[in-house]
Amino acid sequence: MRKLIITLTATLTAGLAACGEPPATNTGVYMLIDTSGTYTKEIDQAQQIINVILARLEPDDAFAVARVDTGSFSEKDIVAKMHFDDRPSVANQQKRQFRDRVDGFVKDVRPASHTDITGGVLQASEFLTEKGTGKKIIFIFSDLKEDLPEGYVRDIPLTLDGFHVIALNVTKLNSDNIDPREYMNRLEDWQRRVEEGGGTWQVVNDLERLEFSWR
């Protein structure tokens, strides 16, 4: 009898423990858009990608779009951010509002003098960690060429455990054409940094074949 009571108690305890806080199943997406120099011309493509991402996101997901400029480790660089409501109808309205904000940004975007991608990634990881989403994805729409102002320290390890980083439309610079190793090294360097930080790395240059496989 005593054994039976102990077994029942253990089973009930295990059952109640299993009914605790369920793991988060939503997705957080942070998109960094490079606005430096000539890359500003690519902003229309970035806008299309944002629209596609918006269409794929579901209620209770989080999405933020930030520009990459001189010092990107700042909330001021966030163009639009939204944690969608868990009701589909409200989430749809929020998506339209989000799109309007991005449209406004695209119209008024000005080329930045420097490119602080690392700062942007740090800001993205901070934002998504704070949101506590189940899946965390960072899109980097850039040529991945960092150009930091003097005095900015960005040679710091990234903490990207559980993050999936996708570099989009990594265009080749003129210097890459002269020495393609620069392009390769740039990609390898970013991959190393992301993977050392615990994240996973992916490069997608053919945007027409971009697949959102995070679901």
Added chain:
Amino acid sequence: MSDFSLFSGGIAGTAALAAGIVMALYMARAPIQNVILEACQAIAGGLRFASRTLVSVRTRLVQRNREVLLSAGREAAARMVEREYERFADKVHRDLGDYPTLHQELAGHATRLDEDYAKSASNPPAPPGWADAVEAVAAVPDKAEPVLRQVLESIHGSFKKAGEEANKAYREDCRMRHKHLHDMAPSWRESVRLLGQVKTRVETLNERAAVVDESMRKFEEIHEDTDQAAMALQSSALVQFFIAGLVLLVATGGAVVNFHLIARPMSEMVGGNTYIGSFKTADIAALVIILVELSMGLFLMECLRITSLFPVIASLADKVRTRLAIVSFTLLLSLASVEAGLAYMRELLLQDELATAAVLRGEVAQEASFLWITTAAQMGMGFILPFALTFIAIPLETFIHSMRAVLGWGASGVLMTMAFTLRILARTFDEGGKVFAQLYDVAIFAPLWAEKRFLDVRKEMKASPGAREMLEETEARLSGQKAA
């Protein structure tokens, strides 16, 4: 040279070892063969015992199945007989309940017919009384006398006049008779119609009585526990199992459609991205609504006494049962209305999502003019499907009842197969032991052959007479001759 000697030494050693083993096997032949045979027989015995046990269990199971089947059949047949009697009583009440009125009507018609018949009887006019006087006058010899002639003419005129009057009266009488006969015709027709009605009703009752007789015959057959009844019930249960299973599959399809109608809009109520385990909360909520609807449908059917899955409900007082039926129906109606609303919301959400997707693509959302049809169809399905799923209770009951019998046959078949397999294994062990014993003898054939040879020789030696025996024989023969 040394290699050769080693090789030859190896062969010799191996031969010696083989010979030693063979000799050892030869010496241990009897106990080892005993062990093999005994072990195999023991295993075979165990398997046979297990097989017999399984056959016995199967026999009990078959018996139990038969009892359960007959019991269920008896119950069903009793219910059927009861229902047939109720129908028969209803029929009698409906068809023959107004028989006294009908009888009275027929009697009235008969009376009227009788009266009319009586009235239509022929009444011939009575002959005039003075005919005798006329005969007397006619007998006068001198008929040429003027007075007589005048009298006769007067009589002739009177006769003629009286004949005309009588003819007229007779015609009037005939007319009246015809009129009475004519008046009888409707009564005849009505009587014939009423009698035809009675005939039809009686024939219908006869047919119904034949059905009752058939139900009663089946009930008696089942009650007598005949093999024929058991076989009929078995095949009936199997057919019912498959038919009910098929209907349940169709109903499951309906439930799935119903689920998809309400799962999407449910996310508006319970959130679109919350999970319980690995399932969306919205899906679980939709499933729960459908299951609750099914439960209400089951209760409703139970309260209406269409099914009998819950004895507790069946044993409730009629008043309570009626109340429970009303509550079940009200809940079902409410849930069906909720489903219709959710189906409408589903369409709205879909349109909203399409519009958002169009905006994100940079297009202008267009609204089709025929959308109201799909909206109305979805709402209709959302409202009707819960009621349609209510009827799932009937095949479900049949499925559950027939499943008991089908599972019993399945278990019986499995037991039979197992028993057969064990029997085969037992036989295999039996024969296998003997084969192993023979194979053992094959391995030690050389010493066995030598033993056989040795025994043969000894036997031959025992059979052929020796010198001593011959001398003794001769000596005995000689002493016999001397004595003679």
